[in-house]
Amino acid sequence: MRRFSLFRTSIFIGISFGLILSSFYVDAAEREITSSSAQAGCSAVLLKNQEYFPALLKAIDEAKNEIIMSFFLFKAGVHKNSYPDRVLAHLAKSAQKGVRVLVILENSGDHDRNLDAENKRTKQLLEAKGVAVYFDSSRKTMHNKLIVIDQRLVLLGSHNLTQAALKYNNEISILIDNPELAKEARTYMLTIIKGAK
Secondary structure, rough: OOHHHHHHHHHHHHHHHHHHHHHHHHHHHHHHHHHHHHHOEEEEEEHHHHHHHHHHHHHHHHHHOEEEEEOOOOOOOOOOOOHHHHHHHHHHHHOOOOOEEEEHHHHHHHHEEEEHHHHHHHHHHHHHHOOEEEEEOOOOOOEEEEEEEEEOOEEOOOOOHHHHHHHOOEEEEEEEEEEHHHHHHHHHHHHHHHHHO
């Protein structure tokens, strides 16, 4: 009986030591990831559900040189107080201040007529406000929800620019401050524009 008790105690000590050791390695790995991110000059904020909308408007309003965005769906023209129409108004204001604003929207090539109609209406509204709008190639679906601001900030995730996504849905996106990543994302979006021509 005593032998069994010693055996149980040694197993318990072994498991406890193993858990402590694995915890140490996990903590060390997390510290390494955090410090390497900090060294690379990268900060990130997770934007859950409705947190995205005010962060997006703030980023647009603070843009100094350029805003490039690509979205599967941008559903503006519903009414001036809808969230997408408010995004459109902020983009227009940035364009009027001299910020270069480019928007890329999905073109399904008539595979999804409702989607194409929504994006065409938004294109007309944006262009009337001085914003350059492009459609992607109809040969490939562009499912992006991606924004690059001043070749520094990157916003990406699941949010489309619709009232449902910006106000009601369970959605998640991330705001990243990293010039290197921003330049890569910007190049990617410019490639989509070139591929559509």
